[in-house]
Amino acid sequence: MTEVTQLTPGIWQISLPFQGETDIIGSYLLAGSDEIALIDPGPGSTSEALLEGVRQAGFDPARVTHILATHIHLDHTGGVGKLLASMPQARVFVHSKGAQHLIDPGKLISSSERIYGERMQELWGEILPVPQEKVQVIEGGDVLNIAGRRLEVHYTPGHAIHHVIFFDVHSGDLFAGDVAGVRLPGITYGRPPTPPPDLDIEAWSSSIDTLKKLRPDVIYLAHFGPVRNLAPHLESIRAKLFNWGDLVLRAMRENKSEAEIIELFIAETRPELQRLSNDPRTLERYEIASNYPMTVQGYMRYWRKHHPERLEA
Template sequence: MLEQINESIHLIDLNFLGHSQAIAAYLLRGEQEAALVEVGPASTVNTLLHALEQAGVSPSQLRHLLVTHIHLDHAGALGVLMQRLPEAVCYVHPIGAPHLADPSRLIASASRLYGELMDTLWGPVLPVPSERIRVVRDGERIEVAGRTLIALDTPGHARHHHAYLDEASGLLFAGDIAGVRMPHTTYVRPPTPPPELDLEAWQASLAKLRALPIRQLALTHFGVFADVTRHLDELEHRLLAWGEFTRQLVEQGLSDEQIITALQEYGNAEMQALGVEPTSYDLGAGYQLIALGYARYWRKVLITDKPNRFGNGC
């Protein structure tokens, strides 16, 4: 599915596992070339290429592939796409770049979380030729498809995370730093998978975004939203509130499974009270990974006796 955002930017619904509104890629079209922000997993490559064909974009025209971070739902298709797109180069955070050239550690880490579902969920994760990887630094201006995108180092969800601000339109391609939200809702869920969740860094990233002239948020999970300030405020509130909730469970010595169950009950009750369908969010940010991310974070904090400097009791 193609959805026009403005005169030269389209949202592509990658129809992940046959579900709409789970993972988006964003197509930027210029006069001579095209670019993508996010490419999704390798399991959705055919859907992506079909959408590009529908948009009238040939493989030789697609020359720039920007990913907000290297998690497989955002960047897993890069290796496969490099075999299909002869002119393309990819743009990635410096911390993520080595794991695109050699994805063995990335695959091993994901396999610990997904086990036998790895291939079904993500498809083949292939290395990206190093000569086709461009490392992007914080604040760098990238000229692609007739637009200028500003790279913004935004850790918290992952250390290797960039958001990209379209300078002309004020549209922010936010990756996961701005959370998960479904169309026609206001509810924002924090995606906090292990192993790199950092609440303090996430708060700093949100403060950085608030200082910028952002007019719309383009979320990978899922869609474009204009209520920027309200959205970011709600995300920060829930990020910290769920952090406090899970911290107490960790301190009580609950197991991972108990924490997952408790957070799911807590989150579902919250969503149902607001009239939001909980399962619509699960493909973008499921409770299992959210809970495991918080649990790992708090156990590390408690072991190292890191000072507690968060709001809302976190």
């Protein structure tokens, strides 16, 4: 079931049901000045739920004018091509490094098929190309006047090279995508999602500085929802980003296999989450949002690509 929550005047959160769970993937709807914008409308597998959510918020999907992508991972924008059939007026705003993958998703699909295999369709649904004339390329430093707001675009690589955030200077609302980590409702536990192939620890840490300097009042996470106590949250994401990287590096230097590193990683990091919640469902929900194998694979690729010298014993 799609759940819709009005967060402030003009901002709605749409919780998309994903793998039988809610409150893991969230889209945001902004409305004002006769415009409707969707931030990260989600994967193709939930596009019907997204349309239902727009209606529940009180709007006709055909009147959506803007789709804003924080980045082009499938759980954020995999469904955009499909949604455009119901949103003929919408233009899609995406960072220059991600635009081509929306226009021609071939590479994105083939690399995802290597990771997800047979589960590809069930997880992500149909991934359709976005017509080039619908795409508006954006860069850090741009300002978008959309839905009665002035949204600054800030380039925030680290999780993905095509990642941006959208910041409303006047209201203090910041739409963070994945760069402020994953934190599911009801628990004070943040996790940096570190999938391959773009993970860059140093760039991500600088992006966290970018967020802090903006001094937002609220950060809206894609996974999931608003965070208000920002400094401790962001610093816990940064600390894990580095600590988890060190853990994987040590194991690689000991010539452990990927499977062994994943096992070690879970043994070392899961107890912290288990101390905060003894509900096995919480663990499963975090796995759906950002799983351990991909976390490890992202770091392994990062060390090989960016610091091969540190892998020598």
